[in-house]
Amino acid sequence: MAWDWRECAHVLCVRLDNMGDVLMCSPAFRALKESGARRLSLLTSSSGALLGPYIPEVDTVMAYDAAWSKNAALGREEDVAAIARLRALRPDAAVIFTAYSQSALPAALLCHLAGVPRVLAHSRENPYRLMTEWLRESEPQAGIRHEVRRQLDLVASVGARSEDIRLSFRVPEADRVSLRQKLHHEGITEPGGWICVHAGATASSRRYPARLMVQALIDLRGDGRRMLLLGGHEDPALADALADARRLLPGLIDMSGRLSLGELGAALEAAALMICNNSGPAHVAAALGVPVVDLYALTNPQHTPWQTPARVLNKDVPCKYCYRSVCPEGHQACLSGVEPGRVAEAARELLSQARMALSGPRAAKEETPCSL
Secondary structure, three states: OOOOHHHOOEEEEEEOOOHHHHHHHHHHHHHHHHOOOOEEEEEEOHHHHOOHHHOOOOOEEEEOOOOOOOOOOOOHHHHHHHHHHHHHHOOOEEEEOOOOOOOOHHHHHHHHHOOOOOEEEEEOOOOHHHOOEEEEOOOOOOOOOOHHHHHHHHHHOOOOOOOOOOOOOOOOHHHHHHHHHHHHHOOOOOOOOOEEEEOOOOOHHHOOOHHHHHHHHHHHHHHOOOEEEEEOOOOOHHHHHHHHHHHHOOOEEEOOOOOOHHHHHHHHHOOOEEEEEOOHHHHHHHHOOOOEEEEOOOOOOOOOOOOOOEEEEEOOOOOOOOOOOOOOOOOOHHHHOOOHHHHHHHHHHHHHHHHHOOOOOOOOOOOOOEEO
């Protein structure tokens, strides 16, 4: 190509979705940084912006809830202001990261109006002057890649590569200290080895039913490990399910809503296992190399845990890959069809695998979904 991207000292990375989506772009951020970019700015949603202090490859974060994304966008004034803020950043180039079901054109127009001279993205149609470099969208017709691989392939098209393709999440020491203080207040003195549980997700279609999640924890209690509940009370059914089972789960400590993102990372960093839905915390766990039992709703196929030991559980259904935040059939069969005993069994498998592993870094591999 005519322009060498190694001459782009300041690169703007655009990912306007939620926290997990931003984390899955972090290996591509690293590739850009290692291939010549001296400064990376991140344009992302308010949710995604919370990750700024924890992704060392990112130097500057700009929160922007875009009108074309799923969020509480405020209106035209915010969009106009975003153009001015981008113009003030003066990036040499922009990379727009999207899932294959999204269009990069609105973000490309934003960059065009802000005067960003070079723009790279996937596009299903000819973007004309909105992009200087683009990859024709091939998914899903030519197969579906993992979201991390998709973004790595995008930046590789302009020569940005890294040998290290792990997700990026750095836990500050201050968060480890504050977590220990909070856990000590709960009577927890052990340094780690607990099972972390997150029963929530922003989309209700991606939440394993609360009563089944609680039953899975009851089935697992014989392992003898303490359990830390990190969140999930956005599902109103969770509180009732926990209340009904409280005497059966004496080792469960509910830390929901009481931890910062960094403290959540510190809790996961010290954990033996994470049990959760397909959500941001699942990707934080993967970034930290924690084994994950992922109750993975079949709303889309490309967001499974990356490079960490995992069991990805779901029930194959005819309505899979609906891309809906609320189950259109009303039954959530892809999740409700997973028996709690299978969740407990998967957890024991991963714990046993970790016990048998040789000392050293946790084994890392790409996991593929497994259905019941």
